Amino acid sequence: xxxxxxxxxxxxxxxxxxxSVSDIxxxxxxxxxxxxxxxxxxxxxxxxxxxxxxxxxLSYLQTRGPHSCFHSTAYYEDPSQRKMSEKGWLGAxxxxxxxxDHLPGVSDNDFPGMMEKIQEQAWSLWNDFLHxxxxxxxxxxxxxxxxxxxxxxxxxxxAYLHLDSNARRELVNxxxxxxxxxxxxxxxxxxxxxxxxxxxxDGVIDSLSSISSSSENSKQLVSELHSSLKSRNFTCSEExxxxxxxxxxxxxxxxxxxxxxxxxxxxxxxxNETFWELVKGAPLAVGETxxxxxVDVKRVIRWVGSLHGKSGLRVTEFPLERLEPDTSIxxxxxxxxxxFSTQSSIKVELVSDxxxxxxxxxxxxxxxxxxxxxxxAMATFLSLKGWARTVE
Numbered sequence: 001x002x003x004x005x006x007x008x009x010x011x012x013x014x015x016x017x018x019x020s021v022s023d024i025x026x027x028x029x030x031x032x033x034x035x036x037x038x039x040x041x042x043x044x045x046x047x048x049x050x051x052x053x054x055x056x057x058l059s060y061l062q063t064r065g066p067h068s069c070f071h072s073t074a075y076y077e078d079p080s081q082r083k084m085s086e087k088g089w090l091g092a093x094x095x096x097x098x099x100x101d102h103l104p105g106v107s108d109n110d111f112p113g114m115m116e117k118i119q120e121q122a123w124s125l126w127n128d129f130l131h132x133x134x135x136x137x138x139x140x141x142x143x144x145x146x147x148x149x150x151x152x153x154x155x156x157x158x159a160y161l162h163l164d165s166n167a168r169r170e171l172v173n174x175x176x177x178x179x180x181x182x183x184x185x186x187x188x189x190x191x192x193x194x195x196x197x198x199x200x201x202d203g204v205i206d207s208l209s210s211i212s213s214s215s216e217n218s219k220q221l222v223s224e225l226h227s228s229l230k231s232r233n234f235t236c237s238e239e240x241x242x243x244x245x246x247x248x249x250x251x252x253x254x255x256x257x258x259x260x261x262x263x264x265x266x267x268x269x270x271x272n273e274t275f276w277e278l279v280k281g282a283p284l285a286v287g288e289t290x291x292x293x294x295v296d297v298k299r300v301i302r303w304v305g306s307l308h309g310k311s312g313l314r315v316t317e318f319p320l321e322r323l324e325p326d327t328s329i330x331x332x333x334x335x336x337x338x339x340f341s342t343q344s345s346i347k348v349e350l351v352s353d354x355x356x357x358x359x360x361x362x363x364x365x366x367x368x369x370x371x372x373x374x375x376x377a378m379a380t381f382l383s384l385k386g387w388a389r390t391v392e
Contacts (some may be wrong), residue, residue, distance in 0.1 A: 001167060003331075004383070004389070004390070005041065005067075006008065006040070006145050008040075008309075008312065008380060008383065008384060009040040009065060009067070010065075011312075011340060011380070012040075012063030012065050012179060012307050012309075013062075015307060015339055015340075016058075016061040016062050016065055017062050017064075017065075018059060019061070019305075020058075021054050021055050021058055021292065022059060023305070024025065024058055024305065025304045025305045025317065026054050026057065027071055027304075028185075029075050029301075030051070030052065030053070030054070030154060031050070031052045032075035032077075032079060032090060032196075033050075033051075033071045033072050033074075033075065033076075033077055033079055034047065034048060034049065034050065034071065034072040034074070034076060034079035034080075034087070034300070035047070035050070035051050035057070035060075035069075035070065035071050035072075035079075035303075035326060036048075036049070036069075036070040036071075036072075036300050037048040037049070037060070037064065037066040037067075037068070037069055037070070037292045038066060038067045038068040038070075038309065039064065039066055039067060040066070040309075041107060042068045044302070044388075046066075047300075047353065048080060049080065050080035050081050052077045055087045056370050061142040066306075066307065066309075067309035068302070068307075068309040068310075069302065069303040069312055070300035070301060070302055070303060071094050071235060071300060071301065071303050072092075072298065072299070072300050073092045073093045073225050073293075073296075073297070073299045073300065074090070074092040074093075074297055074298050074299070074300050075089075075090040075091050075092065075161075075306075076089060076090060076218075076282065077090060077332065080221045080349065083366075084115070084298055087299065089298070090164075090297075091161035091162045092160070092297040092298070093154050093156050093301075094154075094155040094156075094157070094160045094163065094168065094231060094294065095152060095153070095154055095155070095293050095294070095299065095301055096130070096152070096153040096155070096294055097131035097146070097150065097151075097152050097290040097293035097294070098118055098121055098125065098152075098153075098290070099118070099146070099149050099290055099300075100114040100117060100118035100149045100365070101114070101149050102152050103117055103121075103284045105182040106277065107354070108149070108386075109352065109353075109354050109355050109356065110354075110356045111150045111334070111357050111358070111360045112334060112356060112357070113179075114149065114383050115333060115334060116241040116325070117147070117196075118149065119149065119151065119323065119325050119327050119330075119331070121331075122143075122150070122151040122153065122323055123323045123324050123325060123342055125175070126141075126153060126320065126323065127324070128196070129174075129175050130153070130155070133174075134171070136155055136157065137157065140155055140156050140157035141153060141154065141155055141156075141300050141320055142154040142156065142317060143284075143306075143315075143317065143318055143319070143320045143322075143323050144315060144316060144317045144318070145315065145316045145318065145333040145335070145337055146302055146308070146315060147220070147302055147306070147307065147308030147311060147315040147316070147333070148308045148310055148311045148313065149312045151264065151323070152302070153302075155375055158234070165295050165296065165297055168294050168297070169291070172262075172291040172294050172295060175186075176291070177193075177232070177280045177302075178232075180193055180280060182270065189329065190243070190352045193295075197279060199277070199281065200279040200280060201261075201319070204247065204279050205254055205273050207221050207225060207245075208244060208245040208248045208249070209245075209248070211241070211242060211245035212246055212248065212249035214246040218302065222238050222241050222242060223238070224236045224244075225241050225278060226241055229274070229278065232277070233238070233297075234274075234277050236270070236274050238263070240270065240271070240274060241273065241274070242290050244266065244274055244275060246325040247266050247267060247271060248266075248275075253265040254265065258388045264274055266334060271391060273340060283354060292330070301313045302318045303315060304316065307339065309384065310385065311381055311383050311384055311385065312339075312340060312377070312380035312381050312384050312388055313333070313338060313339075313381065314337045314338070314339050316336070316337045316350065318331045332334075334358050334359055334360075335358075335359075335361055336361055338377035338381075339377075340375075340376040340377040340380050341376040341377065342360045342361075342362070342376070342377050343373060343375065344375055344376045345373050346372070346373070346374055346375070346376055346379040346390060347372070347373055347374075347390065348371070348372055348378075348379050348382055348383070348388040348389065348390055348391060349370070349371045349388060349391050350364075350366050350367060350368055350369065350370045350371075350372075350387060350388050351368055351386070351387065351388060351389055352367075352368060352386065352387040352388075353367040353368050354367055355382075355387050355388075356366065357378065357379050357381060357382060357387070358387075359378045359381045360375065360377045360378065362377075362378050363374060364378060364382065371391060372388075
C-alpha cells in the first residue's frame with residue numbers, strides 16, 4: 001500500500017461518488033457473480049459478496065470507496081456462499097490476462113516502453129492465436145486495459161463457458177508451445193506453428209549472430225534469450241547461450257541447418273535442444289499470458305470502470321480493433337484512462353531510480369531526488385507506484 005494512502009483513498013471515494021447508476025458497467029449475468037473488494041490500509045479483502053443490481057454495486061462503491069474492485073469470472077447459483085463448494089458453479093468466462101512486468105528485456109520502470117510491448121503481445125495473442133487458430137469470434141470478445149500493466153481479453157462464447165480447468169490448460173499449452181515438438185511440426189502438415197517456427201528460426205539466427213560478433217547490444221540479447229527460456233521453465237545458463245552463438249558463427253552449421261532442419265549440427269545435445277527451444281519461443285509474443293487466470297475457473301478479474309489502487313488509472317473497455325498497435329486508432333492506455341485532474345500542479349520528488357512515465361500527455365524521466373511539478377493524474381500514478389512522494 002502506498003505511503004500517505006489516505007489522500008488517495010479520499011480521491012478514489014470522490015470518483016465513485018461522482019458516478020450514477022447509468023455510468024456503471026455490469027458484467028453479464030450480474031446476479032450470478034461473486035464480488036471482491038480490497039480496502040485501503042491493512043484490512044483483508046472483502047469477498048463472497050453478491051450484488052444483484054447496478055444500484056447495489058454503486059451503493060457499495062460510494063459507501064466504501066475501495067482500493068481495488070473485482071468480480072468473478074465464474075457464474076454461481078449462490079455467489080454469496082462463503083465456501084466455494086457451496087456456491088454452485090455454473091460456468092466461467094474464458095479470460096486471457098497479459099501483464100508486462102515479467103517481459104524479457106523490459107523494465108517496469110520504463111512504463112511507456114513496457115506498455116507498448118505488452119500491447120503488441122496482446123494483439124498477437126488475438127491476431128495469431130485466438131482468432132485464426134481457435135476460431136474465437138469478435139462478437140464474443142471484450143477487450144480491456146487492466147488499469148496497470150496490461151490487458152485482459154474476455155471470451156464469452158457460450159460454447160466455452162463450461163470448459164473445465166484441464167481443457168483451458170490445453171489451450172494455454174498450445175499458445176505457449178508446451179509440448180510442441182519443433183521437428184515434428186516442420187515435418188507435418190502446415191499449421192499456425194509452422195509459420196511461427198519459420199519466423200523464430202530466422203530471428204534466433206540473427207540474435208546469435210549479433211551475440212557472436214560482440215555487438216553493443218550482445219549482453220542485452222543474451223539476457224533476453226535467457227529470460228525467455230527461463231519463463232518457459234527451460235534450464236540453461238547465459239554462458240551456454242554464448243557457446244551456442246559462438247558455434248553458430250563457425251563453419252557452415254547454419255547453412256546445413258537451413259538445407260535440412262532435422263540435422264544435428266551443434267556439438268552437444270544440450271546446445272541443439274537450446275537452439276530449438278529458442279526457435280520455438282522467438283515468435284511467441286504471448287509468452288507472458290498469465291496461465292493461472294485462464295485455467296482457474298473460480299478466478300476474480302478487475303471490474304471495468306474501477307480504479308486500480310496501484311496506479312490510479314481506470315480499468316477501461318475499448319474496441320478490439322483498437323488493440324492493434326501502430327494504427328491511427330490504436331488504444332493508448334496512458335493518455336485515455338486517467339480520471340484525475342490534468343490542470344492542477346503538484347510537486348513530487350522521485351524515490352526510485354531510472355523512472356520513465358507518461359500519463360495524460362505529461363512525461364517524467366529521472367531518478368531518486370529529482371523534483372517535478374506535475375498534474376494530479378501523474379502525481380497519483382507516481383505515488384501509487386511507489387516511485388515518488390508529494391512535497392508539501
